[in-house]
Amino acid sequence: MKKRPLWEELGLPPPAKKPAAKAATANPEREEAATAQLRTNCTRTIKTALCSETAHQTQDTDAAGVEATGGEDEGDTPDVTGLAEDIEAALFHHHGSKPGPEYKAAARLLVASLKRNADLRGQVVSGAVDPAALVAMDSRQLATSQQQQEFAHLKDKALQRVTVVGSGASGTLTTEYACKKCGGNNCNYIESGRRDIGKSETWGSKEGATTNRVVTCLGCGHRWEVGLFE
Template identity: 30%
Template sequence: METITSPIPGPSRSDSVSSDSGVVYFDPSIPGEARVPPTGDTVRDRCRELLAKAMLKGFENVTIEEEIKFHNLTAEIEDCVFKEFRDTGNKYKQRIRSRVSNLGDLKNPSLRHNVMSGTISTSKIATMTTEEMASDAMKKLRKKLTKEAIRDSQIAMQGGTETDLLKCSKCGSRKCTYTQAQTRSADEPMTTFAYCLTCGHRWKVRW
């Protein structure tokens, strides 16, 4: 569980009532101001609240001042997304949803820390892809799966025995070939790969 032991760096600008970007900031010195800076738009305000909730996940003993800084950062993120799409339509909502999902992932604390420390700017996190935001563990898994997919594809295309016992799920053709390879431990069954000679579709055969 993450625990904040020192003040979190605030936005690059000073905490003030307003800024040139249009994001409203709240002064941490004012009691009771620990809330998300509002926009006056119900959808945008709700999205800011969701982002703030995601950013706060996993943290304990957060002071009012620190929470305000969380909120100001998430307000900047939402503002960047809104300025890109200029409305709160589906693209805007999808972008916000993916930020909320990744920032709130307890298995990806480095993403939150990088945003809060300024290593990742609010404008950057507003546009990062899902792959870019993923945790190191997820990136390694995706890399592994990609390598396996490439390997399987190469094996399936290496000749093979022609058969009419297999049916392509893409085009329905029975003009296929199959090959077998040991892709797991030696004491496990070999993996069968099929290749459709009609449309080029490749797949693993489940017997």
Template identity: 50%
Template structure:
């Protein structure tokens, strides 16, 4: 039997329906809990890895006394925790892919860069400054010099290309023994010949050779 609509019979509007309560399903709560647990584990592992990087000693260093090792362990642990907190905050409190990539870069830099590691442990570089450093600032002195050398080499290549230079392997650099060179040909007045023969139009061919490896340059006459 069909139920009558009493509100329709009374010619009255029906009362508003109660809004359904938004409740999270048990499954979504479980997934959220697992995600938070995974992030906490990731952050803890990151802190331990940073602490190990800060504790890296040069191979020539001798083992320290037990008390000194304990003090250093406490220092590196607290510093590692501070670095991880700043790293987490720097990436909007999300332990995602960018956070993991930055952590790996930071750990690798601390392991190989003794000078940077010491500055961090002595407080000369704060955790906030450390996590804001770019790859050039994290690099060792040797890496920075190599980067500068490559930049200068590229600048020379572009400059020489703009002046019509040519690449060659005909010459060997006496400084680095490399054969990757560029050269520029130009007319050059041979003063000795002109004085001997009394001519003002005597010209000798001169070639400027530039080593692309180390930047050494030299002239080759009468080419």
């Protein structure tokens, strides 16, 4: 026999039912406002990067090599507000029109690159590189000419030190590793000919033997070795 509840045995009224907990609902207006604020901040930082020192030092010349005259005095910083807005819009669209982690990371990389790369800034301000092409560039393409030369030097130096196995002289592209210097994961690797033989192999076992893999970050040129257990 089913036991009656205590309140019924005592002749009391049933207890009031607890209201169901309200499920958390998204607030579209708040999310839209947060996205708008994020994009505004991104546009502002892009504009600041475009106005960095030497950003406006490129000069337009006509076909005869005569300097073109404009409404601004020499040395004045051009108004790049519209350009910054176009770049942010292209960046937002390039990342699926969502203010997610990829959009934020790409914005940080782009701003840092524009600040340190005077040649790139000049090309963007002059219109030689349009916003759509700019936001599609990877970290290697955004690097300064000096950094690109360093990348090439490090790559050549690495190729001279190791024996390439199977994948050809250019190495194998991978996103398996993360660079500790710049955080990028666009890398390539080549297998070295050196092997670290564990003590166990000395006694007839190959357990513990490793081969070394030389990994190079394509973003900043940082190079490191990774031991692979066989």
